[in-house]
Amino acid sequence: MNYLDNLNAQQYQAVTTVSGPILVLAGPGSGKTRVLTQRIAFLMKEKDIPAYAILAVTFTNKAAREMQDRIEDLLGESVQGSMWLGTFHAVCARILRRESALLPFNNNFVIMDADDQVTLIKRIIKELNLDEKMYRANSIHNQISNAKNNLQFPADVSRSNYREETLFRIYEKYQSSLEKSNAVDFDDLLLWTWKLLKDNPEVRERYARRFQHVLVDEFQDTNTVQYQLLKSLSSYHKNLFVVGDEDQSIYRWRGADYRNILLFEKDFPDHVKILLEQNYRSTQNVLNAARCVIDHNTNRTPKNLFSDRGAGDKILYYEAEDDRMEARYVVETIDRMTENGNAQGGDFAVLYRTNAQSRLLEDAFLYRGMPYRLVGAQRFYGRREVKDMIAYLRVAYNPLDEISLTRVINTPTRGIGDKSIQNLRLAALESDKPLGEVLLDLGRFGPESVFWPEMGRGALPLADFGANVLEWNTMAAANESITALLDKIILLTKYQQYLKADDDDEQDRWANVEELRKMAYEYEERGLAEFLQNLALVSDQDTITENNNAPTLMTLHAVKGLEFNRVFIIGMDDGLLPHNRSLDDPEEMAEERRLFYVGITRARNHVTLVRAEQRMAYGVPDITIPSRFLTYIPDALIMQGNAPSILPGKSTRSSRTSPSGSRWESTPSWANRALSQLGKQTTSRGSESAMPSQRVASCKFAAQDNVTHPLWGEGTILESRIEDGEEIVQVQFKTAGMKKLIVSLSKLQKTA
DNA sequence: GCGTTACATATTTTT
DNA sequence: TATGTAACGC
Secondary structure, three states, X not given: OOOOOOOOHHHHHHHHOOXXXXXXXXXXXXXXXXXXXXXXXXXXXXXXOXXXXXXXXXXXXXXXXXXXXXXXXHHOOOXXXXXXXXXXXXXXXXXXXXXXXXXXXXXOOEEEOHHHHHHHHHHHHHHOOOOOOOOOHHHHHHHHHHHHHOOOOHHHOOOOOHHHHHHHHHHHXXXXXXXXXXXXXXXXXXXHHHHHHHHOHHHHHHHHHHOOEEEEOOHHHOOHHHHHHHHHHOOOOOOEEEEEOHHHOOOHHHOOOOOHHHHHHHHOOOOEEEEEOEOOOOOHHHHHHHHHHHOOOOOOOOOOOEOOOOOOOOEEEXXXXXXXXXXXXXXXXXXXXXXXXXXXXXXXXXXXXXXXXXXXXHHHHHHHOOOOEEOOOOOHHHOHHHHHHXXXXXXXHOOOOHHHHHHHOOOOOOOOOHHHHHHHHHHHHHHOOOHHHHHHHHHHHHHHOOOHHHHHHHHHHHHHHHHHHHHHHHHHHOOOOHHHHHHHHHHHHOHHHXXXXXXXXXXXXXXXXXXHHHHHHHXXXXXXXXXXXXXXXXXXXXXXXXXXXXOEEEEOOOOOOOOEEEEEEOXXXXXXXXXXXXXXXXXXXXXXXXXHHHHHOOEEEEEEEEEEOEEEEOOEEEEOOEOHHHHHOOHHXXXXXXXXXXXXXXXXXXXXXXXXXXXXXXXXXXXXXXXXXXXXXXXXXXXXXXXXXXOOOOOOOXXXXXXXXXXXEEEEEEEEEEEOOEEEEEEEEOOOEEEEEEHHHOXXXXXX
């Protein structure tokens, strides 16, 4: 394929308009990645722009990698190492390492992830003797993060009342703690880069001259500092090419502001604006449903997405009696579809609003013995044991990293309790030395150390641990292999025994440690520094592996940018989607709609919306209300009956059936239920009869019978027949249109 | 200092 | 539910 092939008129314009600011509003599935990659190839091949003069920013590492692959494919040459292509955070980390001479940390800084940040904030709240209930670490973390995203260092935040003053004190302490540990957090990567470019015109000039072209993916998800960075980095050549879709902005809570699109139009009045409206992914029905959802949002450029893929299937809606059945419905449907060869596992995505919803799905998949892959949730890097190991490596690399040191100083327990740590802190403070240095001194000199006497009972354990750290640090400094270092750490800390003694997940936990060791092995040549530096910037989305032919389970957030043949969106309940926390804020509600919109538009061919009438909430069953979003989708787009994939299988499958006597087997003929539930519509509540009927042998209704239904009102029977012992009728309702119903479940009454 | 237990507590999304 | 914290006893 060539770099100008397969482009429609708008795409072509986007690829070949070389200079000046360009705004591309790209609907879902409209080929924006194609535009970005082919544009880069075009710039290089046709306009002789060298790779090093191009900066391309993406939202995830995965997107960056994909883009790189496609560019290299087009060019037939590698751009690795020459072109700047990566996430905002990765690009900023790169700049900061190069320019560290101008910054309050050196170029081996470590990057703290969100967990580390919260832990640190908790510690600070304690140290400041603040009420932990009044000042919740998570909330403070958010506030600090917001401040940073809005270009505020501690000195810049408002301090007009006591609370703000307190926040300031925490923020200040937090920031100096990071500095002491030669660490930065996620937000710092952006903030410091922004400050660097602002305070040092010659540095800004250098980068701005270098980057003749700056390209940005997912522009709608940029926040203030990111937008300022983009302006700064493109300030010389002004060739800023941004691609985005305000309808897919789903990171508001993280400071992302789709209004940056409006800002862009204002800041660059001479920009070229291009709309990509042809969708190459979905069928028209999917697009229409999506549009019905997003049209409820205001303040947006209306887009008319169209597809030449035909109308396709309607949206399928299913209402399960509870969340367990909801999961089971999804799994059984997938099972049936894959079993009869209509689909394969990899065709499916199951999407949900909150990670907690994945659990029941996992249960159901496991129970059926079906494979699945889960994105996110308990992220690998978030696992306690993995974090422990990383912290150990960080301590080995830099014993002065106080944050990591305090994490592992007594994990596994080694007799260094709060009191000992306090003593250590005190000694550090008095001698004006970092914590790690005092510890190393104890390790090096033992009882001869000047600090020994003040350490009281903890002296020996501290000295022992100090000696360990010294040993690891020596290994790290001598550039010994990371795996050797890890092995030494595991040996000296008896970490495996520690996990064994712990609990029943020992197997899993140890497997995770081994997994980390494997990853470390791949960094054998690049070394510990690079390994540690890269760890923090890896995200859940990056762990999505290809070629694994199993259904994918993930949040609506995680699915952005992906596509699947068939998409389930579960938890279509008010309070889940839209989420409770969004109900009272119109902006938040708009974001929930976008989230739903993103979910729908992932589907190439088919969307199934699922909800549960009853759902466990903190262990208590709760009656739910159907999502208000369901009402956005007109009946004409929703499929009522006729779900061939979930028709009751006449033959019970011999393989992979549940063990008899199980709780599931005790529920009679679930599959029949699945079909019959299709007759029940959106607004029905738990009051409806849940039990399947006894088998019937004769029809209660006949064609031409006039009937009435509690929800759909009056209608006329078109057809009635018996299927699998259930009477199925087709009814033409006066206002609600044609529906297929299961008589035994549908509260259908004959009228005179 | 450590481990157990009882109790409280809060539950979105993540580079 | 599941996670963290406070309190207690060793």
